[in-house]
Amino acid sequence: MSILEISIEIAFILVMLGVVFAFIRLVKGPSLPDRVVALDMMTVLIVSFCGLFALRSDDQTFIDVAIVLALIGFLATVALARFVERRQATVQDEQAETSKEQDQ
Amino acid sequence: MIIELLLSVLVLLGGFFCFVAGLGILRLPDVLIRMHASTKAGTLGSGLLLIAVAIYFGDLATTTRAVLTIVFLLLTAPVAAHMIGRAAFRSRVPLWRTKIEDGAEENLKR
Numbered sequence: 001m002s003i004l005e006i007s008i009e010i011a012f013i014l015v016m017l018g019v020v021f022a023f024i025r026l027v028k029g030p031s032l033p034d035r036v037v038a039l040d041m042m043t044v045l046i047v048s049f050c051g052l053f054a055l056r057s058d059d060q061t062f063i064d065v066a067i068v069l070a071l072i073g074f075l076a077t078v079a080l081a082r083f084v085e086r087r088q089a090t091v092q093d094e095q096a097e098t099s100k101e102q103d104q
Numbered sequence: 105m106i107i108e109l110l111l112s113v114l115v116l117l118g119g120f121f122c123f124v125a126g127l128g129i130l131r132l133p134d135v136l137i138r139m140h141a142s143t144k145a146g147t148l149g150s151g152l153l154l155i156a157v158a159i160y161f162g163d164l165a166t167t168t169r170a171v172l173t174i175v176f177l178l179l180t181a182p183v184a185a186h187m188i189g190r191a192a193f194r195s196r197v198p199l200w201r202t203k204i205e206d207g208a209e210e211n212l213k214r
Binding site: 002003004006007008010011012013014015017018019020021022024025031032033034036037038040041044045047048051052054055060063064066067070071074077078080081082084085087088 | 111129138149170172
């Protein structure tokens, strides 16, 4: 085994530990934004996993996977952030309406 | 040989920063501080690993795609972080030892 192969194996372990930690935060996360941040982190880590796998299997195809995954991760994060914001706006509207009704 | 050494260093550093980013996501106290770990350390780790990929293959097509991925990550990470941060702030996530200035909530229409 050459130096490069050994360091690729070590980097695999480190990256997968990072994914596991992010997944624990995804399960635990007390609020919805916590979970969105953890999901975003997992996407970025899996992009780097694809790069590592391209190095290990000597196959350039996995770089394409990394590009597509980065794109999809960005879209998912933006959509989820929008969702969190809009949900909060709806909750506030409902609260405002109920307080108005109580005033009346 | 030197290139192999350089690649090993890049791969190990990238893996280390990915690990640190995951640890930060797990251990840091609130959403905004956790985002600090995910956007900076995560992007740095992925960038280092993709630079290693670009050097390892060395032909034009693969290098272009790897550099494109890095540029894309660097462009999208701040935008996504800004959107999540704003959403978290507006949905009144409890913050850790952070004092919000008087009137800032009204100014930002929290």
